[in-house]
Structure formats: structure tokens, C-alpha cells
Amino acid sequence: MLKVPEHQVAGHQAIDGNLGPLVDDSGRFYKPLQENERGTKELAFYRSLSSDTLVPDHIRRFFPVFYGSQLLEASDGSGLRPHLALQDLASNHLNPSILDVKMGSRTWYPEASDEYIQRCLEKDRTTTTVSLGFRISGLQIYESKESGFWKPSRKDVLNFTAEDVRLVLRKFVSSNSSDMKPDCCFAPTVYGGPAGILEQLLELKTWFEDQTIFHLNSTSLLILFDKESVLKGRTPLGEVKLIDFAHVVEGKGVIDHNFLGGICSLIKFISEVLSPI
Amino acid sequence: MLKVPEHQVAGHQAIDGNLGPLVDDSGRFYKPLQENERGTKELAFYRSLSSDTLVPDHIRRFFPVFYGSQLLEASDGSGLRPHLALQDLASNHLNPSILDVKMGSRTWYPEASDEYIQRCLEKDRTTTTVSLGFRISGLQIYESKESGFWKPSRKDVLNFTAEDVRLVLRKFVSSNSSDMKPDCCFAPTVYGGPAGILEQLLELKTWFEDQTIFHLNSTSLLILFDKESVLKGRTPLGEVKLIDFAHVVEGKGVIDHNFLGGICSLIKFISEVLSPI
Numbered sequence: 001m002l003k004v005p006e007h008q009v010a011g012h013q014a015i016d017g018n019l020g021p022l023v024d025d026s027g028r029f030y031k032p033l034q035e036n037e038r039g040t041k042e043l044a045f046y047r048s049l050s051s052d053t054l055v056p057d058h059i060r061r062f063f064p065v066f067y068g069s070q071l072l073e074a075s076d077g078s079g080l081r082p083h084l085a086l087q088d089l090a091s092n093h094l095n096p097s098i099l100d101v102k103m104g105s106r107t108w109y110p111e112a113s114d115e116y117i118q119r120c121l122e123k124d125r126t127t128t129t130v131s132l133g134f135r136i137s138g139l140q141i142y143e144s145k146e147s148g149f150w151k152p153s154r155k156d157v158l159n160f161t162a163e164d165v166r167l168v169l170r171k172f173v174s175s176n177s178s179d180m181k182p183d184c185c186f187a188p189t190v191y192g193g194p195a196g197i198l199e200q201l202l203e204l205k206t207w208f209e210d211q212t213i214f215h216l217n218s219t220s221l222l223i224l225f226d227k228e229s230v231l232k233g234r235t236p237l238g239e240v241k242l243i244d245f246a247h248v249v250e251g252k253g254v255i256d257h258n259f260l261g262g263i264c265s266l267i268k269f270i271s272e273v274l275s276p277i
Numbered sequence: 278m279l280k281v282p283e284h285q286v287a288g289h290q291a292i293d294g295n296l297g298p299l300v301d302d303s304g305r306f307y308k309p310l311q312e313n314e315r316g317t318k319e320l321a322f323y324r325s326l327s328s329d330t331l332v333p334d335h336i337r338r339f340f341p342v343f344y345g346s347q348l349l350e351a352s353d354g355s356g357l358r359p360h361l362a363l364q365d366l367a368s369n370h371l372n373p374s375i376l377d378v379k380m381g382s383r384t385w386y387p388e389a390s391d392e393y394i395q396r397c398l399e400k401d402r403t404t405t406t407v408s409l410g411f412r413i414s415g416l417q418i419y420e421s422k423e424s425g426f427w428k429p430s431r432k433d434v435l436n437f438t439a440e441d442v443r444l445v446l447r448k449f450v451s452s453n454s455s456d457m458k459p460d461c462c463f464a465p466t467v468y469g470g471p472a473g474i475l476e477q478l479l480e481l482k483t484w485f486e487d488q489t490i491f492h493l494n495s496t497s498l499l500i501l502f503d504k505e506s507v508l509k510g511r512t513p514l515g516e517v518k519l520i521d522f523a524h525v526v527e528g529k530g531v532i533d534h535n536f537l538g539g540i541c542s543l544i545k546f547i548s549e550v551l552s553p554i
Contacts, residue, residue, distance in 0.1 A: 105382070105534060110407055121398075130387055133534035162531060209541055254439060255545045257382060257410035261538030264486055268532045 001025060002072065007090040009151065010100040010138030010220065011244070014075030022075055022083075029064070029088035030072055032081055038246035039082075043069055045214070045245040046084060052213070059207045062200070062242050064089055089222060089241050095149070097172055099223040100138040100243075101266060104258040105130055107218040111249055120218075127158055128165060132269075133262035136160055136168060137220065141177045142227050150177055169273050172223070184273060190225050190238040192274050197223055200240040201267050208260040215256045217247040221263070278302060279349065284367040286428065287377040287415030287497065288521070291352030299352055299360075306341070306365035307349055309358055315523035316359075320346060322491070322522040323361060329490070336484045339477070339519050341366055366499060366518050372426070374449060376500040377415040377520075378543065381535040382407055384495045388526055397495075404435055405442060409546075410539035413437055413445060414497065418454045419504050427454055446550050449500075461550060467502050467515040469551050474500055477517040478544050485537040492533045494524040498540070 002022040004014045014020030021031045033039035046066040049055060067085035074081040090096050107129060108120035127135040137158070140151040150171075160168070167182070173190050174182030191197045225238040279299040281291045291297030298308045310316035323343040326332060344362035351358040367373050384406060385397035404412040414435070417428040427448075437445070444459070450467050451459035468474045502515040 105538075106407075110402060125387060130383075132531055133538075162529070210545070212545070252439070254409055255542050257538030257542040260541055261382075261410075261534030264537055265532050265534040268487070268489070 002030065002075075004075070005029065005088070005090065007093070007096055007098060007140065008138075009098050009140050010102075010154075017076055019074055019076040019078070022072070023088045023091070027088050027091040028067060029086045029091075030070065030083040031086060032074055032083050033069065034246060041248060042244075042246045043084060045248045046086075054213055055211075056207075058203065062204060062240060064241060064243060089224060089239070089243075093224060093226045094228060095142040096224045096226050097141045098139060099136060099168070099172060101134050101221045101223065102129070102137045103134050103219055103221055103262040103266075104217065105133040105261055106258060107247075109215065109217045109247065109249055112247070123158075128160060128162060132162060132165060133265035134221075136165060139168060139172075141168075141172055143177050147178070166269065166272075169269055173225075173273065175227075186225075186227065186230055187273050189230055191270050193237070195236065197225075197238045197240060198267065198270050198274065200238075201263060201270065204240065204242075205260065205263050205267060208256055208263060210255070212251040212253045212255055215249050215251050215254075216242065216245065216259050217249060218244060219248070219259065220244045221266070279307070281352070282306065282365070282367065284370070284373055284375060284417065285415075286375050286417050287431075294353055296351055296353040296355070299349070300365045300368070304365050304368040305344060306363045306368075307347065307360040308363060309351060309360050310346065311523060318525060319521075319523045320361060322525045323363075331490055332488075333484075335480065339481060339517060341518060341520060366501060366516070366520075370501060370503045371505060372419040373501050373503050374418045375416060376413060376445070376449060378411050378498045378500065379406070379414045380411050380496055380498055380539040380543075381494065382410040382538055383535055384524075386492065386494045386524065386526055389524070400435075405437060405439060409439060409442065410542035411498075413442060416445060416449075418445075418449055420454050424455070443546065443549075446546055450502075450550065452504075463502075463504065463507055464550050466507055468547050470514070472513065474502075474515045474517060475544065475547050475551065477515075478540060478547065481517065481519075482537065482540050482544060485533055485540060487532070489528040489530045489532055492526050492528050492531075493519065493522065493536050494526060495521060496525070496536065497521045498543070 002024055005021055005023045012020045014022055019032050021029055023029050049063055050066050065087035069082050070085045071080045072083045106124055108117040124130050129135045140149045142149055170182040170184050171177045173184055173186035175185050176183050220243050222241040222243055230237055279301055282298060282300045289297045291299055296309050298306055300306050310320060326340055327343050342364035346359050347362045348357045349360045383401055385394040401407050406412045417426045419426055447459040447461050448454045450461055450463035452462050453460050497520050499518045499520055507514055
């Protein structure tokens with residue numbers, strides 16, 4: 001049985017007869033392949049990722065598992081359509097708190113059309129993309145059984161300032177997320193620790209300092225964790241995943257300095273939640 | 278006695294009655310203060326650098342020594358004009374090979390005027406700035422007593438591709454610089470080694486991962502060395518310096534991910550000269 005994902009925080013959504021991703025009960029996430037070259041690019045990326053021995057295993061775990069492409073009834077009722085069959089990253093979480101962080105101080109790239117570049121540049125300048133090297137493009141934070149999730153509107157999220165980003169990164173790991181003075185009580189276990197978010201980001205950073213295979217333009221970094229799992233001591237406490245590869249281009253022997261600068265900036269923000277200055 | 282610097286590879290030059298920097302015999306470099314806010318910014322930057330205890334000593338050595346501002350007869354004959362009195366970085370070199378690398382994948386910044394942003398963006402896209410995270414904006418490579426320096430024209434330098442940059446970084450440390458198969462014989466001592474260029478760049482990189490005081494927009498990284506000094510075993514073998522701070526803005530608690538991405542990219546290029554892939 002295919003259904004609309006419960007925990008999607010950004011991107012096109014399969015509601016009100018729109019085209020969007022679907023999930024099933026077996027833990028798979030089906031993303032409709034975009035009809036233009038973006039779909040081709042994303043499929044090619046997942047294929048090369050599965051076959052490419054240049055991406056080491058400890059890095060491959062940051063990407064959703066890829067199960068191939070599959071023809072499925074599209075969510076907008078337009079009939080059969082190819083979908084990417086991927087791991088549903090939220091499926092093993094009950095009430096996941098999720099941050100979707102679009103990486104890089106630019107989302108455009110020289111190979112794109114002028115019209116696309118102008119549109120991206122405009123959005124990069126009006127969000128924190130240029131100033132911080134990343135922008136939060138969606139989020140949900142689980143508050144409690146009673147109040148459920150805090151999930152600000154797309155418009156509110158795009159209007160985030162650097163200060164808002166700082167506050168959200170603190171609220172994300174707090175038991176009193178709705179408070180203006182978040183307690184950050186989950187920070188040491190979720191952001192910190194030997195397998196925490198910060199260590200995972202540092203591992204990715206080290207790879208980006210060296211890898212010249214891909215430039216991950218407009219790719220998002222998902223940060224997920226489950227407050228209840230943390231309270232019960234279940235692992236993994238927090239997960240980092242990379243998603244959205246419709247604008248990936250070949251690295252041609254040059255590192256992805258755009259993604260790298262952004263992840264270094266994000267690392268600094270998260271370090272400061274752990275060790276306030 | 279003030280004279281025109283012999284080893285300037287980029288920027289305005291004090292020749293043919295133009296306004297440009299001057300040097301004297303005591304090892305000082307006098308840079309005319311620009312009349313608009315750029316001059317004010319650069320002066321303020323040097324002043325805060327000298328007074329700011331937040332910049333550690335091992336990082337301060339990457340900046341030219343600042344001796345204050347000084348009224349001098351301008352090189353264009355327009356009369357007395359305030360100049361920045363700086364260390365002449367080339368003064369202790371006989372025949373310095375010099376690379377001027379403008380850092381960052383963008384030279385503009387949100388606080389600049391729209392007109393300036395458009396102009397920078399255009400140039401960033403037509404040079405390697407966007408693709409590599411830096412562009413070579415000037416260079417001279419000492420070849421021999423007979424042939425002197427190889428100093429390509431400003432136009433040729435701005436047309437450099439990624440491949441040209443790779444070749445220049447190899448020629449820079451070769452005894453046969455004019456050859457298409459440079460021998461890279463100076464690479465181990467100049468780029469490599471415990472006090473080499475690579476180590477200096479890594480030290481700067483570590484600082485940029487943490488510092489949120491300044492964003493060094495449009496700043497250049499100078500790489501200097503003297504083939505004859507290297508052959509005679511004189512130290513320092515190679516020097517890294519930062520120059521041009523007319524577009525520095527406050528960091529406001531955010532790292533300079535633009536400069537950082539660029540220096541990581543440059544580090545990768547230089548590593549590959551040391552350990553060809």
C-alpha cells in the first residue's frame with residue numbers, strides 16, 4: 001500500500017492531487033523521476049554511487065539505500081511513471097525531529113541555464129545561503145505527545161535569519177523546544193559524542209576535502225533524531241543523510257568547495273550549541 | 278627615495294603617471310589609500326589587526342607588517358595623499374617567483390552595491406573563481422639569469438582554465454618553467470616540508486574553520502619564493518601572505534566559508550603537485 005510520507009519537511013508533496021513521493025510499509029521511499037534532465041541526473045547519480053568503488057563504505061552510509069527505478073502509479077493520478085526506489089529514512093523513527101539543510105553558498109552551477117542561475121541567485125541572496133553557506137529549507141521538531149510537532153511554514157523557514165538558524169539548532173535538541181530559552185538537554189548525546197551528529201559531519205567534511213568525483217549542487221543534508229529513542233537510550237541517536245541529487249555534476253578533478261564551505265559553517269554553528277561562546 | 282615596485286604582479290601600477298603603490302629602500306611598501314569607503318575599510322582592517330588580540334600571533338605573521346598611514350607624494354603627481362605604510366613583501370627576495378591568488382568562489386558580498394555585485398559575478402563566472410574557488414590574478418616565475426621572468430599578461434592570466442592553473446602550479450616550482458613538462462624539482466622543499474607552503478596553507482585553513490571575526494572578500498593570497506635562495510638552502514623557502522583588504526566585512530559570528538572553501542581547493546591542487554594522482 002502506497003501512501004503519502006508522514007514526515008516530509010521540504011520538497012514537492014503528494015497532497016491535493018500533486019505529484020510527489022510515496023512510501024510503503026516495507027521502508028521504501030518512492031521519488032517520482034523528474035521528466036527533464038534532472039531526473040536523468042539523479043538516477044545516474046544513484047546508479048554511479050552504487051557501482052562506484054571510489055566512494056568508501058563509511059561515506060556511502062550517508063546516502064539513502066538505492067533499490068533501482070520502478071514504474072508506479074503517480075500520486076497525481078497521471079498514470080504509470082518511473083520512480084526512484086530509495087530507503088525511507090524516517091521509517092525507523094516514531095516521531096522524528098528533522099532538519100533539511102540545503103548546502104552551499106550557491107545552489108546554481110556554471111553548467112545550468114541562465115534563467116535557472118538567476119532564479120537560484122535571487123533565492124540564495126534572500127535566504128541565508130550566501131551569508132551562512134547553507135539554508136534550512138524545512139524542519140519539524142517533536143515537542144510532546146500533547147502538542148505534537150513544531151513545523152513552521154515553508155515561507156517562515158525561507159525567511160530565517162542567522163539568529164533564527166542559531167535558535168532552531170538549539171530548539172532541535174531541547175526538551176522545551178517551544179520555549180525561547182531552549183535547554184539543549186539532548187545536545188551532548190545527539191550533537192556530541194563519538195557517534196553524534198558533529199562527528200558524522202566531520203567525517204563527511206574530511207571526505208569533501210579530498211573527493212573530486214561529484215559536485216553536489218542543491219543537495220540537502222538531513223539531520224534526524226527521535227527524542228523518545230534518545231530517552232530510552234536506543235541507537236543511532238542522531239543520523240546525518242544526504243538527499244536530492246538532481247543537480248549533481250562531475251567534479252572534474254576539483255573538490256566541491258561550495259558544499260565544503262557550507263558544511264564547515266554548519267559544523268561551527270553546531271559546535272557552538274555544544275560549547276556556547 | 279620612493280620608486281615603483283619591481284615585483285608587483287597584480288593590481289594598479291604606478292607607471293605612466295598612474296596612481297599606484299611605491300616602495301623605498303628600507304623595505305616598506307606604500308599603498309595609496311582609496312578615496313571611497315574601500316580605503317577606510319582597508320585602513321580599519323590593518324588597524325584592528327594590529328590591535329586585535331583575537332588574531333593569534335602564528336596567524337598574524339601571514340599579514341604584511343603595518344606601519345600606520347602616511348602622507349606621501351602620490352605616484353600620479355596629484356600631490357600629497359594618504360598611503361598605507363606596509364612591509365614590502367618582495368624586499369628580502371632577489372628574484373622572487375610570485376603567485377597572486379584571489380580567494381573565494383565569489384568576490385562580491387551581500388553588503389556591496391548591486392552594480393558592484395553584477396560586475397564581480399560576471400568576472401567570477403568567466404574566470405576560475407566560481408569553478409575552482411579561487412583565481413590566479415597575477416604571477417611571475419623566475420626562469421634564469423638569461424631569460425629573466427615569465428610574467429604572462431593580465432588578460433592571459435584572467436583566461437586561465439583549471440588545466441592552466443594546474444600547469445602554472447607545477448611550473449612555479451620547476452627549474453624548467455618554460456617547458457611544457459615542468460620537472461617540479463622545487464616542489465618537495467617549497468610546497469612540502471614542515472615549514473613549506475602546504476603546511477602554511479593548512480595552518481591558515483585551521484584558523485578559517487574557526488574564526489568569525491572577518492570575512493576577507495576579494496583578498497589575495499600571495500605565494501613567494503626565490504629559486505636561488507632555495508638552491509643555497511636559505512630560509513624561509515616559501516612564504517604565504519594575505520593582501521588586499523578593501524572589501525573585508527565583519528564576520529558577525531559566521532566563519533568565512535567563501536575563503537575557506539577556496540583555500541581547501543587550493544590545498545588540493547598543491548597536494549597533487551606533491552603527490553601526483
